[in-house]
Amino acid sequence: MRTRLTDVLGIEHPVMLAGMGGVSYSKLVAAVSEAGGFGCFGASTMSSEEMVAEMRAARALTDKPFGVDLLTAMPDRLLTDVENLIREGASVFAAGLGVPRDVISLCHEHNVLVLSMCGKVRHAVAAVEAGCDIVVAQGTEAGGHTGQVATMPLVPQVVDAVGDRVPVVAAGGIFDGRGLAAALALGADGVWVGTRFIATPEARSAPGYKDALLRTMEDGTAISRAFTGKTLRAVANQTTRHFEEHPEELKPFPDQLMASMTGGWMHLGADERTPGVDPDRECYPAGQGVGAIHELASAGELVRSIVEQAEQALARAGATVG
Ligand SMILES: Cc1cc2nc3c(=O)[nH]c(=O)nc-3n(C[C@H](O)[C@H](O)[C@H](O)COP(=O)(O)O)c2cc1C
Structure with missing residues (x-):
């Protein structure tokens, strides 16, 4: 083509x-x-x-x-x-x-x-x-x-x-x-x-990422500032819901990214062997095509x-x- x-x-x-x-x-x-x-x-x-x-x-x-x-x-x-x-x-x-x-x-x-x-x-x-x-x-x-x-x-x-x-x-x-x-x-x-x-x-991925993609439906992502401070679409989870309810806790980019890394819900760049990843809180970026x-x-x-x-x-x- x-x-x-x-x-x-x-x-x-x-x-x-x-x-x-x-x-x-x-x-x-x-x-x-x-x-x-x-x-x-x-x-x-x-x-x-x-x-x-x-x-x-x-x-x-x-x-x-x-x-x-x-x-x-x-x-x-x-x-x-x-x-x-x-x-x-x-x-x-x-x-x-x-x-x-x-x-x-x-x-x-x-x-x-x-x-x-x-x-x-x-x-x-x-x-x-x-x-x-x-x-x-x-x-x-x-x-x-x-x-x-x-x-x-x-x-x-x-x-x-x-x-x-x-x-x-x-x-x-x-x-x-x-x-x-x-x-x-x-x-x-x-x-x-x-x-x-x-x-x-x-693809390189943090633990749980590929499984999260397999189970997430087309309406299962959210645009959130929770992970970096800028609008980022990811699998919706406890972290996105927490910051939706507490927007006053959000910091601007890149401070929110630092908060995510120290808070333990951002391991982008990690591989499957990385310990300490909680799939219910982790940043798993994904688009709306994920349901397919x-x-x-x-x-x-x-x-x-x-x-x-x-x-x-x-x-x-x-x-x-x-
Ligand atoms: C895990 C992940 C990381 C991304 N990182 C970058 C990045 O570092 N730089 C960039 O230009 N775009 C980045 N993007 C956006 C992609 O380049 C691309 O535009 C997007 O994935 C296309 O939409 P789709 O996910 O629905 O196919 C990222 C997307 C994902 C899912």
């Missing part, structure tokens, strides 16, 4: 793994890239040294292209990390929060594309005017930090605003090929999928099934109207 996105990234399928902090590590990134999609590291939970080691581990598993997502809210590390990702052979720098103005020309000098995460049309316009090469339009259905506008209205409005200049990628609540077909119908050039890829054997996850599937299988199912959905839609 060829689109503008597959052309600029040099990949086979317009399916990107979201750069999920705590989840998108080398095994998952390499599996998605190796299957013809585009793997993106979520490096927000990694030290600079770990990020470099992870990129080398992915490179040992695949010679296909991959990217790295960094939270630009951490300006002290931004330049070093961008220099590292360039040196270690990433082909995309994904900027998780805000437009990374200071490093765009550095990336371009080294043929690294800059991708910007956007939850509003005006974010997308600002990103493209600053020189970003790809825009991800992320709707409120998404797991993790999220805005208020839903994917269905957001994507075509972002396409209208910047789609003549850069590829637009749809995100938020997309978990299978019907979502990819819908995204293409809305004018997007591909999809950026998060939550569905957590329920894979390759009934089993673990390998990441490569997921990429292939998303593409096959999208082709069927597009053929069916064509037959229905034709």
Whole structure:
């Protein structure tokens, strides 16, 4: 399936793994890239040294292209990390929060594309005017930090605003090929999928995370400031309910993140062996597509099934109207 996105990234399928902090590590990134999609590291939970080691581990598993997502809210590390990702052979720098103005020309000098995460049309316009090469339009259905506008209205409005200049990628609540077909119908050039890829054997996860995804229904997530101080969609649990009832206890970002870590309900970046995780209190970011996850599937299988199912959905839609 060829689109503008597959052309600029040099990949086979317009399916990107979201750069999920705590989840998108080398095994998952390499599996998605190796299957013809585009793997993106979520490096927000990694030290600079770990990020470099992870990129080398992915490179040992695949010679296909991959990217790295960094939270630009951490300006002290931004330049070093961008220099590292360039040196270690990433082909995309994904900027998780805000437009990374200071490093765009550095990336371009080294043929690294800059991708910007956007939850509003005006974010997308600002990103493209600053020189970003790809825009991800992320709707409120998404797991993790999220805005208020839903994917269905957001994507075509972002396409209208910047789609003549850069590829637009749809995100938020997309978990299978019907979502990819819908995204293409809305004018997007591909999809950026998060939550569905957590329920894979390759994803890194804290204890209880994958089980929580398997049992949570489509209405079982909540947008809460409980975990970081910014609005984040996660599996609803005792922690989200507590802060809903006691909003006066919430601190601004990043103080609330510190409170979550010291309080023991935030272990993003942990692995299955980490002790002390209470599933009824833990931060398990998840989007509204979580209700469709009934089993673990390998990441490569997921990429292939998303593409096959999208082709069927597009053929069916064509037959229905034709
Ligand atoms: C566990 C988790 C961690 C995330 N961490 C980041 C991050 O560090 N940077 C970022 O840009 N987006 C992050 N996101 C958002 C994803 O990039 C993506 O937009 C979202 O998962 C898409 O929606 P979906 O989960 O419904 O597929 C995260 C999402 C999840 C579920």
